[in-house]
Amino acid sequence: MQDQAQIALVTGATSGLGRAIAEKLANDGLLVIVHGRDVDRGAEVVRGIEARGGRARFVRADLADPTSIERLVTEIAAIGPIDVLVNNAGYAWYGPTAKLDAAGFDALFATNVRATYLMVAAFAPAMATESPTQPAYVALEPFRPDQPGQPAVVALPVPHPYSQYGRITNWSIEDSLPDAVAAFVKWLVDDSGWTVTEP
Secondary structure, rough: OOOOOOOOEEEEOOOHHHHOOOOOOOHHHOEEEEEEOHHHHHHHHHHHHOOOOOOEEEEOOOOOOOOHHHHHHHEEEEEEEEEOOEEOOOOOOOOOOOOHHHHHHHHHHHHHHHHHHHHHHHHHHHHHOOOOOOOOOOOOHHOOOOOOOOOOOOOOOOOEEEOOOOOOOHHHHHHHHHHHHHHHHHHHHOOOOOOOOOO
């Protein structure tokens, strides 16, 4: 990651993929705000990050509750501006459609859709104007096993997806692609440790 990006917020970071992302960002030198609903699990993640020399804070919030999100935003504002937002929190429901009642559907929508929208609305404007960061490619291979004979998956970030009107647009994304590719090539040459050999 680049030096400008100092604080990352990862929702749903007390287990699974969210925890792995939080640990990766902390390993890259960011102060990671670990979000979750379980205080004990959050404290465990923070202790693990700090034991490896990283920096982390835990914040508790129920993202299905807009009032809880407002409290989270206020609490994080006291820590500092967010440079990286990872909307990872969410859950799934499995079963026949007829078995999912209105209350269950509303709970899914509130956590998986509305919460993400409110988090972006709260943090993205300042991220786009007050703390611009250079695009950086983060390798994903530490979190998946190698697949012999299969090409690696390359995920490129979109450095500047917003237009001058604050909306995500296709042309803004396309204009960002050269920076994204350049960041990947820089990582490939400087940090990946890969070598090119003739077949």
